[in-house]
Amino acid sequence: xxxxxxxxxxxxxxxxxxxxxxxxxxxxxxxxxxxxxxxxxxxxxxxxxxxxxxxxxxxxxxxxxxxxxxxxxxxxxxxxxxxxxxxxxxxxxxxxxxxxxxxxxxxxxxxxxxxxxxxxxxxxxxxxxxxxxxxxxxxxxxxxxxxxxxxxxxxxxx
Amino acid sequence: xxxxxxxxxxxxxxxxxxxxxxxxxxxxxxxxxxxxxxxxxxxxxxxxxxxxxxxxxxxxxxxxxxxxxxxxxxxxxxxxxxxxxxxxxxxxxxxxxxxxxxxxxxxxxxxxxxxxxxxxxxxxxxxxxxxxxxxxxxxxxxxxxxxxxxxxxxxxxxxxxxxxxxxxxxxxxxxxxxxxxxxxxxxxxxxxxxxxxxxxxxxxxxxxxxxxxxxxxxxxxxxxxxxxxxxxxxxxxxxxxxxxxxxxxxxxxxxxxxxxxxxxxxxxxxxxxxxxxxxxxxxxxxxxxxxxxxxxxxxxxxxxxxxxxxxxxxxxxxxxxxxxxxxxxxxxxxxxxxxxxxxxxxxxxxxxxxxxxxxxxxxxxxxxxxxxxxxxxxxxxxxxxxxxxxxxxxxxxxxxxxxxxxxxxxxxxxxxxxxxxxxxxxxxxxxxxxxxxxxxxxxxxxxxxxxxxxxxxxxxxxxxxxxxxxxxxxxxxxxxx
Numbered sequence: 045x046x047x048x049x050x051x052x053x054x055x056x057x058x059x060x061x062x063x064x065x066x067x068x069x070x071x072x073x074x075x076x077x078x079x080x081x082x083x084x085x086x087x088x089x090x091x092x093x094x095x096x097x098x099x100x101x102x103x104x105x106x107x108x109x110x111x112x113x114x115x116x117x118x119x120x121x122x123x124x125x126x127x128x129x130x131x132x133x134x135x136x137x138x139x140x141x142x143x144x145x146x147x148x149x150x151x152x153x154x155x156x157x158x159x160x161x162x163x164x165x166x167x168x169x170x171x172x173x174x175x176x177x178x179x180x181x182x183x184x185x186x187x188x189x190x191x192x193x194x195x196x197x198x199x200x201x202x
Numbered sequence: 203x204x205x206x207x208x209x210x211x212x213x214x215x216x217x218x219x220x221x222x223x224x225x226x227x228x229x230x231x232x233x234x235x236x237x238x239x240x241x242x243x244x245x246x247x248x249x250x251x252x253x254x255x256x257x258x259x260x261x262x263x264x265x266x267x268x269x270x271x272x273x274x275x276x277x278x279x280x281x282x283x284x285x286x287x288x289x290x291x292x293x294x295x296x297x298x299x300x301x302x303x304x305x306x307x308x309x310x311x312x313x314x315x316x317x318x319x320x321x322x323x324x325x326x327x328x329x330x331x332x333x334x335x336x337x338x339x340x341x342x343x344x345x346x347x348x349x350x351x352x353x354x355x356x357x358x359x360x361x362x363x364x365x366x367x368x369x370x371x372x373x374x375x376x377x378x379x380x381x382x383x384x385x386x387x388x389x390x391x392x393x394x395x396x397x398x399x400x401x402x403x404x405x406x407x408x409x410x411x412x413x414x415x416x417x418x419x420x421x422x423x424x425x426x427x428x429x430x431x432x433x434x435x436x437x438x439x440x441x442x443x444x445x446x447x448x449x450x451x452x453x454x455x456x457x458x459x460x461x462x463x464x465x466x467x468x469x470x471x472x473x474x475x476x477x478x479x480x481x482x483x484x485x486x487x488x489x490x491x492x493x494x495x496x497x498x499x500x501x502x503x504x505x506x507x508x509x510x511x512x513x514x515x516x517x518x519x520x521x522x523x524x525x526x527x528x529x530x531x532x533x534x535x536x537x538x539x540x541x542x543x544x545x546x547x548x549x550x551x552x553x554x555x556x557x558x559x560x561x562x563x564x565x566x567x568x569x570x571x572x573x574x575x576x577x578x579x580x581x582x583x584x585x586x587x588x589x590x591x592x593x594x595x596x597x598x599x600x601x602x603x604x605x606x607x608x609x610x611x612x613x614x615x616x617x618x619x620x621x622x623x624x625x626x627x628x629x630x631x632x633x634x635x636x637x638x639x640x641x642x643x644x645x646x647x648x649x650x651x652x653x654x655x656x657x658x659x660x661x662x663x664x665x666x667x668x669x670x671x672x673x674x675x676x677x678x679x680x681x682x683x
Contacts, residue, residue, distance in 0.1 A: 091212045091238050095219055098234030102226065109229075116233045123241055131289070132251040139247045140240055147236035155229045164220040164232055171216060171239035175246060179203045182250040186257060186354065 058125030059085060065118035066101065069111040073104035081122075090126055094119055109152060120144050143174055203249070209349040212242055249350045252291050259286040262341045262357030264297055266328070270363045273333050274452070277362065281341065282323040283315055290317045292346050298339025298359065302332035333366040367453020369462050371664035374618075376651070377644055378671045381659060400428050435476045436494050436587035438579040438612075439464060441508070442572050444485045445516035446596045449625045456620035459661050460592050461508055463618055467590065468508070472501045479582055480504045483575035484514035494582055570600040576608050586613045594620040595643050605650055605658075617650055617658040619643070624662035624670065633673030640670045 063078025070077065081097030101107075101115065123140055127133040147170050154163035183189045205213070216238040223231035263282040271277050283295045293315035305311055305328055313322040330336070340355035375381045401417055404424035414427040441464060447457040471478040478501065479494035490507055492500065542550045572593055579589060589608040593601060601617075608615045623629050623639040630636055643660070650658035660667075 091215060091241050094237050094241065095215050095234055098219065098231055098237075099222075102228045102230045102234075107230065112230050112233055115230070116237065119234075119237050120240070123237065123244065127244065130248065131255075132248060135251070136244050136248050140244045143243045144237065144240045147239055148233055151229065151232045151236050155232065160227060160229065160232065161224045163229070164224050164235070167232060167236050167239065168217060168220050171213070171236075171242065174239070174243045178243065178246045178250060182203050182253065182352070185250065185254045186352070188354075 054125040054128035055085070055090075055122060056082075058122040062097070062118040062122050065114055066097075069114050070101060070105040070107055074101065074115075077101040077104070081119075085122075090123065094122075109156070112152070113148075116144075116148050143170075146170060203246070204351045204353075206346065206349055206351055209242070209245075212238065212349070216242070245347075245349055249291075249347050249352075252289050252347065253345050253352050253354075255287075256285060256289055256291055256293070256345060257354060257356070260293070260343065260356060261285070262295060262343065264338060264341045264357050264360065266338075266360050266362055269361065270365065271330050272453075273331060273364055273366050274329070275364075276327045276329050278325050279311060279328045280323065280325045281311055281313055282321070283313055283343075284321040285315065286320070288318045288320050290347055292317055292348075294344040294346075295322075296342045296344070297326075298341050298355070299328065300336035300338055300362075302330065302334060302336045302364070303362075304329045304331060330362065330364040333364045335361060335363050337361045367451070369454055369459045369663065372459055372462055372661065373664040373667050374463055374659055374661050376647070376659060378667060401425050402428065435471075435474070436582070436584050437467075437471050437476050437478045437590060438494060438583055438587065439467070439478065439480045439504070439590045440572070440575045440579050440592065441480065441482045441511065442575075442591075442593035443482055443489070443511050443513050444571065445513050446622075447594055447620070448513035449594075449622060451627070454625075454663065455513070456594050456622070456625050457511065457513055459625075459663065460618055460620055461511060463661050464590070464592055465505060465508055468501060468504055472498075478504060479579070480507060481575045481579050482507065482511060483571040485516060485571065486514065487571050488575055488578060489514070491578065494587075570597070570604075572597075572600055573604045573607065576604050580607070580611045583612045588612065588614040588616060590616045590618065592618045595622055595646055598646050601646070602650070605653065605656055609653060609655055613655065615653075615656045617647075617656065618661050619647055619650075619658060620661050624666045630666060630669050633669065634677060636670050637674040637677065640674070 059078065059082040062081060063075055066074030066078040068074070077097045077100040080100050081093045084096040085093035097119065107115070120140070123144075124137050127136050127140070130136070147167050150170060151163045151167050154166055180189075216235045219231050219235035219238060223229065223235065261284045263280065263284075265280050267278040267280075279297060279299075281295060281297050283293060285293070295313050295315070297311040299305070299311065305326055311324065311326045311328075313324045315322050338359045338361070340359050341357040343354045343356050345352045345354065373380060401414065402425065404413060404426050408426050412426050414425050417425040417427065441460070443457055447460070448455050450456055450458070468478060475496055477494035477496050480490065480492045481488060482490040492503060492507070494500075538553075542554050545551075572591070576589065576591065583589060589612045591601075591604060591608060595601070601619075605615060605617060621640060621643040623636050623643065629639070647658045647660060650656055
């Protein structure tokens with residue numbers, strides 16, 4: 045077992061906070077979910093850790109909207125902590141906050157007033173739209189966008 | 203931006219969580235899907251930022267050692283990549299090789315900058331089998347962080363000009379001195395033609411359509427302009443392309459040098475409107491025959507035939523090369539045999555069989571391809587025409603007899619000779635020996651030039667000839683080459 049690098053300590057701290065939040069919200073099952081998240085993070089990486097933690101929580105407990113919001117904030121804190129020390133951490137954190145508020149907020153709102161499948165479709169659609177938007181942003185920044193504008197005819201001064 | 207397998211797997215994970223949320227009616231799992239999506243978007247943003255920063259500081263050098271080369275040559279290509287700061291991105295830089303370039307290795311010419319590295323360089327040999335101007339493409343840079351991949355084109359695009367292997371500076375001359383072998387020929391008389399010659403006053407016997415009205419208006423009296431009379435200088439080219447003419451580097455053989463000179467003669471003949479014909483001679487005999495004519499089609503056909511001409515394969519045992527100084531001329535052999543006829547002493551009786559081979563000698567020469575080619579050319583020639591014999595010095599006996607034959611029915615004979623010593627590889631390593639061989643060749647050439655109506659010229663690479671002559675001058679001064 046290797047010693048975590050300096051960059052990983054903020055993430056470890058975030059996982060500790062997550063475990064504490066889950067334990068408060070969901071009791072022992074929440075603590076197990078937090079520990080599972082930390083273990084999976086160490087072995088497979090953060091996205092799989094997020095998925096594993098949510099599956100354990102969903103399988104072991106049935107919590108309300110307020111508790112779900114608290115748990116999601118805990119996981120978001122882990123995502124933000126993983127950005128500490130990396131280049132462009134601040135704008136990246138901004139992207140994380142905006143996308144989290146949008147996606148999670150939409151999921152909770154739509155699932156409350158409409159069908160869950162619609163909320164799922166909106167979440168997946170939002171992810172796809174965000175990814176495509178960043179792709180186009182990259183093309184513009186790197187100057188890789190093909191010029192489709194036809195040649196302008198010269199204007200004659202009267 | 204192209205997603206990698208890892209990114210697709212992560213997106214699939216988010217979709218799985220969303221489907222599971224719907225299946226289990228648990229909005230918590232949908233929150234998990236949303237957070238996985240947040241992680242993907244953040245990762246994507248970080249990749250865009252890193253690629254943009256890297257592209258601004260990345261320096262790619264794609265340079266060749268020489269901007270010109272000959273076909274088949276190998277030119278070193280240097281590919282180098284440098285970035286100001288080390289990032290988590292992995293860069294792979296691939297050279298933008300033109301279509302006409304080839305490399306020995308199976309792998310493309312590419313370098314990799316691992317995460318944390320700031321520079322890398324590679325030098326590889328690039329071969330150029332195709333002539334022309336080849337422009338490199340910009341180097342292709344592939345950037346990846348494991349989840350996404352992007353491809354950019356960066357850097358210089360050098361150009362390499364590849365020239366076909368062909369004769370360089372061609373020397374045509376006598377004994378190392380350059381000469382003009384062929385040019386305008388004066389008819390020596392006035393008449394109708396195209397080149398104006400002189401202006402004279404009108405006499406009653408002149409035709410009215412020959413009056414030069416401009417001169418008449420200028421001089422106030424009737425004047426007629428005379429023109430150079432056109433001539434019919436029939437030229438028959440007999441070009442030897444036997445296997446011995448293949449001596450020399452690829453593209454710079456005896457045949458290549460002689461071909462260039464003959465093409466210039468043909469172009470000049472066309473300009474002058476001289477009827478020109480062609481006979482090519484290979485190891486097995488005549489390989490091509492074209493009667494003299496002045497049509498554009500005829501000149502084009504001659505040119506095409508010369509450009510396509512290649513040395514024939516050597517049949518059976520190679521032809522032996524004898525020393526020029528030891529050859530017995532046909533005239534000498536005949537004189538000696540005549541002197542021995544009727545003499546019955548043992549000494550004459552012993553010698554007679556050797557000179558009796560004179561007839562065999564004649565028959566051997568007559569059967570030689572070049573002799574046969576000139577004999578065929580005689581059918582098309584006139585007394586005012588010119589026979590051009592294009593060959594080398596490998597068979598002096600045949601050459602002497604052939605030139606004698608050409609003199610019989612032709613007004614002039616031009617012999618273009620390629621000295622073997624200037625084309626063989628390694629001969630210049632022993633400069634003194636090379637000079638001696640050149641002297642032998644020069645003796646042959648002068649013997650031919652002394653014949654009435656014959657001009658014999660040497661054709662060879664200027665630089666090699668200068669090397670040989672320099673060795674001769676050094677030897678004359680008493681030094682060693």
